[in-house]
Amino acid sequence: MKKKVLSAALLAAFGGAVAFWILTAPGSLEAGAARAQRAPNAERGEQVFWAGGCASCHARPDAEGDARLELAGGVELRSDFGTFVAPNISPHERDGIGTWSENDFANAMLHGVSPEGEHYYPAFPYPSYARMSLQDVSDLFAFIKTLPDVEGSAGEHRLSFPFTVRRGIGLWKLAFMREAPVVPLGEEASEAQRRGQYLVEGAGHCGECHTPRNFAGGQLYDQWLAGAVSAEGEGVVPNVTPGEGGLDSWSVGDVAYYLETGFTPEFDSVGGAMVSVQKNMARLSTEDREAIAAYLKAVPARPNGYPSSR
Incomplete structure (x- = not known):
């Protein structure tokens, strides 16, 4: 009986190891x-x-x-x-x-x-x-x-x-990982909003910092762009949804101007890790900065994704 139990356990362990090896195999493009x-x-x-x-x-x-x-x-x-x-x-x-x-x-x-x-x-x-x-x-x-x-x-x-x-x-x-868009824009979405979605959700990878994460480091997409505790554990990354605590009082023009110049509507200036990001954004075309702003004003508003005490 003990031998059967041991054999079953070893078989299960082997099967688990094989399944792990198959499931974790890196996917890649074929040559060319x-x-x-x-x-x-x-x-x-x-x-x-x-x-x-x-x-x-x-x-x-x-x-x-x-x-x-x-x-x-x-x-x-x-x-x-x-x-x-x-x-x-x-x-x-x-x-x-x-x-x-x-x-x-x-x-x-x-x-x-x-x-x-x-x-x-x-x-x-x-x-x-x-x-x-x-x-x-x-x-x-x-x-x-x-x-x-x-x-x-x-x-x-x-x-x-x-x-x-x-x-x-x-x-x-x-x-x-998910390749599908995070925010399902409706048929009425403008070309600028769709371009902004591509830039924010893809190349711009804004959600990597501005979205809260779970214990394993996965993004909480139901709190998309709601702000988060900094990955390094000090300070917070702000909410950039159009709700209260985020960009509710900012116009599309305000957001685009901030990305270009680093100045907020309150005449404050960009700080922290966003300084380098803003330098990158300033090198984009005016149309792309306006597209990013249009998308950010179109995403669902969320409450702050980080503790208010931080």
């Missing part, structure tokens, strides 16, 4: 699948670069001016799971992504999978980038390849077990 409809265009890719906030994490900490185009990495993102270090993504062949193919880049952006077939940690905001078009990803890659080669590794993440086991991120992806 990353070819966009149009030829990659670096000029268009520059706009995607600023919309995606690439310099905020991958430029050296506190970089200014043209130095924001030197993607040496090194920004540290501290969290409850450990400290993540943004890598060098310059075109340097040894220390950056200079040997990557278009498929490698698309797999990283859209699936969170490395050229070696490993999961990336979602501190890299691929859960949002997964909503980007293949064309934008292709254009972005073309632009990054025009930037300076930067020598040197940014360093390794500093994590403790079990977060060092990347394979488990496959389960996280199954539970929390």
Whole structure:
């Protein structure tokens, strides 16, 4: 009897291990699948670069001016799971992504999978980038390849077990990644609102900071953009829905002007981590900033997603 119980337990354990291995397998594009409809265009890719906030994490900490185009990495993102270090993504062949193919880049952006077939940690905001078009990803890659080669590794993440086991991120992806739009805009939505949705929910990855998360780090989509305790545990990221406590008193023009200049309707100025984001937004076209504002004023209003005492 004991042998039968032991055999059943071992069989169940083996079956569980096989199921885990299958469910957590990194998904990726087939070879050649990353070819966009149009030829990659670096000029268009520059706009995607600023919309995606690439310099905020991958430029050296506190970089200014043209130095924001030197993607040496090194920004540290501290969290409850450990400290993540943004890598060098310059075109340097040894220390950056200079040997990557278009498929490698698309797999990283859209699936969170490395050229070696490993999961990336979602501190890299691929859960949002997964909503980007293949064309934008292709254009972005073309632009990054025009930037300076930067020598040197940014360093390794500093994590403790079990977060060092990347394979488990496959389960996280199954539970929390969604490529579908977060907000179901109706047929009456304007072109500007739809463009703004694409920028906010995709490349701009605004929800990565402005949306509360659960214990496992998954976004609480029913509190989309309601504000959150900072991922680093100090301070809060504000509510940017159109309800009370958010952008209720701001017009579309106010939001667009803030993204361009960093000044609020109350003549306050941008601060904290938003300083770098606003610098990125200022590089977008006027139409794209207005589209972002139009979308933010169209999302469902939510109460603050963080404790009022923080």
